[in-house]
Amino acid sequence: MNMQAPRGTQDLLPGTTESWQYVERKLNDICHRFNYKEIRTPIFEHTELFQRGVGDTTDIVQREMYTFKDRGDRNLTLRPEGTASVVRAFVQNKLFGLPNQPTKVFYFGPMFRYERPQQGRMRQFVQFGVEALGSADPAIDAEVISLAMSCYQELGLRSLKLVINSLGDTESRENHRKALINHFEPHKDELCSDCQVRLDKNPLRILDCKKDRDHPAMQSAPSILDYLNEDSGQYFNKVRHYLDEMGINYIVDKNLVRGLDYYNHTAFEIMSDAEGFGAITTLSGGGRYNGLVEDLGGPETPGIGFALSVERLLMALEAEGINLPTEDVxxxxxxxxxxxxxxxxxxxxxxxxxxxxxxxxxxxxxxxxxxxxxxxxxxxxxxxxxxxxxxxxxxxxxxxxxxxxxxxxxxxxxxxxxxxxxxxxx
The missing domain is CATH 3.40.50.800 (Anticodon-binding domain)
Known part of the structure; x- marks a missing residue:
């Protein structure tokens, strides 16, 4: 009989949980000041929600989900991320009908992904996320990014790097998609098996591949920024303008695409440059997902959000030698x-x-x-x-x-x- 915690999970014991509680209180306070309200969704959902919401071509859906059948022969999945569940709740409970819009929410909770456990990446991990639904104003993109940066800065982190990109609207993405197919088609046999499939289904995901990242074709791949139409270009410029006005430093990375199918327009990641943090430097990421609400049965509703791993946040604090004020008396x-x-x-x-x-x-x-x-x-x-x-x-x-x-x-x-x-x- 195996009486150990399952691989990829951990016990958080007294002496450790105090740091978690402090971080949660701090993030809760930041959300309160930005006027975001807490939402709590089920730990498991119908599998189709993530297949439609996250995307069939993503690594999460293809190989990382914990899926099972219940006694009613229904396919259920332990949630691997929070956005799809929040959007499902938004649609099911008709939050789009509330008088005060956009709907701005945040959540804490365990997520589950079947992947090789390593430092800062567990099979059960705690995610904090923010979603703003109901506004296509680039100013709220900047607000969400500023909230994400505040979460790290107000806990004392300084070795931070904000990377942003635009994925454009439907027209821009389609033109970029065609350019990517033409670019990678001659190299198809040199790509990994996953990317060979992605080339037909979602070539943008090739840019996010970890196996082929050093392939010469990746370095010369067409940039989405060269295919933005006028509206998409103006939108991205406004987001950058608002970030400049807030004094938030950033780097534009044309290859930043994020790993989920529902993103469009603004995409961003926050990374740690702290010495000794590890090879995987990403702390959090997010972006705009216009169209996801409609895909899940709701009315046309733009949205944007981000999520961070609390485990990786605590790792970053440790890497920078920051001790949280959690004296137990x-x-x-x-x-x-x-x-x-x-x-x-x-x-x-x-x-x-x-x-x-x-x-x-x-x-x-x-x-x-x-x-x-x-x-x-x-x-x-x-x-x-x-x-x-x-x-x-x-x-x-x-x-x-x-x-x-x-x-x-x-x-x-x-x-x-x-x-x-x-x-x-x-």
Whole structure:
């Protein structure tokens, strides 16, 4: 019997989860300031959602999805990404009918992809994402990009590189598609088997291939920027103008295409240049996906979004030596000696917790000194000592673990005393 965590998954233990919680609070706060609301979707969806929404030619759909049949013989898939689920919820719940548009949402949640586990790439990973549905204004493209950059900058990261590109509208992409086919057709037999299939179905994906990235034909491939029609070119210029106005530095990369079929117009990635971060430098990516809502049964609705891996975000923080302020401290620890004192300690612990304090006590019948050692290991601010003598006088001894000072306080006054002391020390 294998009782280990499945390959590609991990346990996040106390001591580690505090960093995750801090990051989640920070990202939640940023979304609040940008006026994005949280959405929560199911962990599994009908398989067809991802086949239609993500695209049949993507690596995700072809080989990375966890798909199974339920007892009703329905094909279900553990979600490999968040956008398709958000758009499905947008259509199903008719969020397009709400008076305030665009609909701006964010999400946290586990995603699942069957790929070779490596540092920063797990089979179950946590993704944070943002979607803005209902606006074709290039200013919201810039807003989404600025939100993504804020997520990293406000956590202290500095070795960042923003790369952007335009994939154009339908006309621009079709002209570029024809140029790519003409360019790669003479080299078809030299390409990997996946790219040979992509050449007919979606030649743009060839530019995203990891196996053929060093092939000479990749370096001379036609650029989408040379095939943008007037409207697409103006759109991209406006996005760049807004980024310039916000003081956000970027690099235009003509080969940036992203790995999902639904992207058009703006595409972007944020990378880490930190030394020692690893060979895979991408932290997050996203772009515009006009047409996806219609593909999933909704009305014509433009959209844009991005997603980041929390695991890779934490890796980037580690690479830059950034320690998050997650000091774990306990407000007070109650040491009780004697059966009646233990009973009173149970009551006091509950009362102080209800007052908003972080409180703990012994549950292993340890000796007095051992309990003090536990309080010290927990980084406790105040230790409350309650024995038979104290109980008779209806008092407790309060020790300030920082200064070493000790004071006798009435049990009925303890709550106010601790609240005043703790607030004064903040």
């Amino acid at each position: 306990v407000d007070c620890y109650i040491i009780a000696l004697g059966e009646e004192s233990v009973t009173e300690a149970v009551r006091l612990t509950y009362k102080l917790r209800k007052a908003g304090l972080q409180v703990d006590k012994d549950y292993q019948d340890k000796k007095f000194k051992a309990q003090f050692k536990t309080a010290d290991r927990l980084n406790t601010k105040y230790v409350i000592v309650l024995g038979e003598n104290e109980l008779e006088k209806n008092v407790v001894n309060v020790k300030d673990m920082h200064s070493g000072e000790q004071q006798e306080v009435g049990i009925n006054e303890l709550e106010n005393y601790l609240l005043n002391e703790l607030q004064g020390g903040k």
